[in-house]
Amino acid sequence: MASMSWDEAFSERYDAWAADTTADVPFYVGLAREADGPIVELAVGTGRVAIPVALATGRPVVGIDASPGMLRQARAHAAEAGVDLTLVEGDMRDLALREPAALIYCPFRALLHLRTWADRRRVFERVAASLRPGGRFAWNAFAFDHRVAIRVDGVRHEGPLPHTVRYAVGDNRIDLLLDGGGTSSLWWATKNEWLGLLDVAGLQLEALYGGFEREPLTDDSTEYVFVARR
Ligand SMILES: C[S@@+](CC[C@H](N)C(=O)[O-])C[C@H]1O[C@@H](n2cnc3c(N)ncnc32)[C@H](O)[C@@H]1O
Numbered sequence: 001m002a003s004m005s006w007d008e009a010f011s012e013r014y015d016a017w018a019a020d021t022t023a024d025v026p027f028y029v030g031l032a033r034e035a036d037g038p039i040v041e042l043a044v045g046t047g048r049v050a051i052p053v054a055l056a057t058g059r060p061v062v063g064i065d066a067s068p069g070m071l072r073q074a075r076a077h078a079a080e081a082g083v084d085l086t087l088v089e090g091d092m093r094d095l096a097l098r099e100p101a102a103l104i105y106c107p108f109r110a111l112l113h114l115r116t117w118a119d120r121r122r123v124f125e126r127v128a129a130s131l132r133p134g135g136r137f138a139w140n141a142f143a144f145d146h147r148v149a150i151r152v153d154g155v156r157h158e159g160p161l162p163h164t165v166r167y168a169v170g171d172n173r174i175d176l177l178l179d180g181g182g183t184s185s186l187w188w189a190t191k192n193e194w195l196g197l198l199d200v201a202g203l204q205l206e207a208l209y210g211g212f213e214r215e216p217l218t219d220d221s222t223e224y225v226f227v228a229r230r
Contacts, residue, residue: 005113005114005115005184005185005186005187006066006067006113006184007181007182007183007184008067008068008069009178009181009182009183010176010178010182010183010184011046011067011069011070011073011182012069012182013161013178013182014045014046014070014073015046015048015073016160016161017160017161017178018045018046018048018108018160019160020160021048021108023211023212024049024107024108024140024212025048025049025052026212027212027214027225028049028053028105028107028138029049029052029053029056029057031103031105031136031138031227032053032056032057032059032061032103032105033056033057034103035057035101035102035103035135035136036102037099037100037101037102037103037132037135038062038097038099038100038101038102038103039053039057039059039060039061039062039101039102039103039105040061040062040063040064040097040101040103040104040105040130041053041061041062041063041064041104041105041106041107042064042092042095042104042105042106042110042111042123042127042139043064043065043066043092043106043108043110043111043113044061044063044064044065044070044071044074044085044087045065045067045070045074045108045110046070046073046074046077047063047073047074047077047078047085048107048108049105049107049108050063050074050078050085051077051078051081051083051085054078054081054083054084054085055081055083059084060084060085060086061083061084061085061086062085062086062088062097062101063085063086063087063088064087064088064089064090064092064095065087065088065089065090066089066090066091066092068089071087071089074087075087092106092114092123092126093114093119093122093123093126094126095123095126095127095130096126096130097130100130100131100132100135101130101131101132101135102131102132102135102136103135103136103137103138104127104130104131104135104136104137104138105136105137105138105139106138106139107139107140108140109140109141109142109186110139111123111139111141111189112141112142112186112187112188112189113184113185113186113187114187115185115187116187117193117197120189120193120197121197121200121201124137124197124198124200124201124203125200125201127201127203128201128202128203128230131230132230133230134229134230135229135230136206136227136228136229136230137203137226137227137228137229137230138225138226138227138228139226140212140223140224140225140226141188141189141194141223141224141226142188142222142223142224143191143221143222143223143224144172144188144189144190145222149165149167149174150167152165152167153165153166153167154166154167156179161178161179162178162179162180163176163177163178163179164177164179165177171187172187172188172189173185173186173187173188174186174188191208191224194224194226198228202230203228203229203230204228204229204230205226205227205228206227206228206229207225207226207227208224208225208226208227209224209225209226209227210223210224210225211223211225212225
């Protein structure tokens with residue numbers, strides 16, 4: 001099933017796009033080490049985080065993604081690394097697990113690919129229904145900065161791959177348009193929107209950090225790093 005906000009052409013270039021993103025891996029690995037039961041990554045992509053998690057814990061990781069292209073790469077990378085990933089093609093809005101999870105996590109702002117509040121609410125409700133009592137849900141997303149969005153709107157960037165950013169003010173959306181094809185759209189959300197999603201899903205906020213070193217969230221933080229519990 002193709003995602004509504006993820007262009008398959010982006011998949012072929014994803015590893016190069018994400019090559020510099022590494023700071024989140026130890027954070028999610030740390031949570032996985034503490035998880036006493038099944039571990040699930042939503043929007044697993046090419047396995048960038050799931051493979052180190054599986055290597056560090058010695059446990060299988062279930063990875064769900066809507067993109068066949070991303071999953072193909074995850075399968076190849078997992079085989080190369082010799083780790084056990086259970087890769088499932090599906091939409092995170094339809095999350096349904098065989099066994100309740102001890103940890104569900106969603107790195108690299110992937111929840112921002114969900115277009116509407118209703119889409120996100122559905123994911124949070126599915127997550128709550130799929131966790132063991134006391135199980136954790138962790139994710140990160142940028143704290144949206146209008147100043148940055150205005151600065152980059154319409155500008156072509158060279159790194160990490162040549163691309164142009166489009167800022168659609170009326171839709172709270174950022175489009176990343178790769179030169180030569182591939183689009184990824186992100187619908188940004190505020191802190192209160194995330195807290196409201198926890199509230200409607202019946203999950204408890206355990207921690208909200210301003211970065212992957214677990215630094216406190218301040219008025220100047222540019223990333224939300226959330227840990228919630230059922
Ligand atoms: C930025 S990548 C993140 C990949 C990986 N988690 C990582 O951290 O490198 C976003 C991923 O979200 C997936 N995705 C987008 N919408 C989705 C949805 N509704 N359900 C499942 N996967 C989705 C895309 O296919 C893509 O693989």
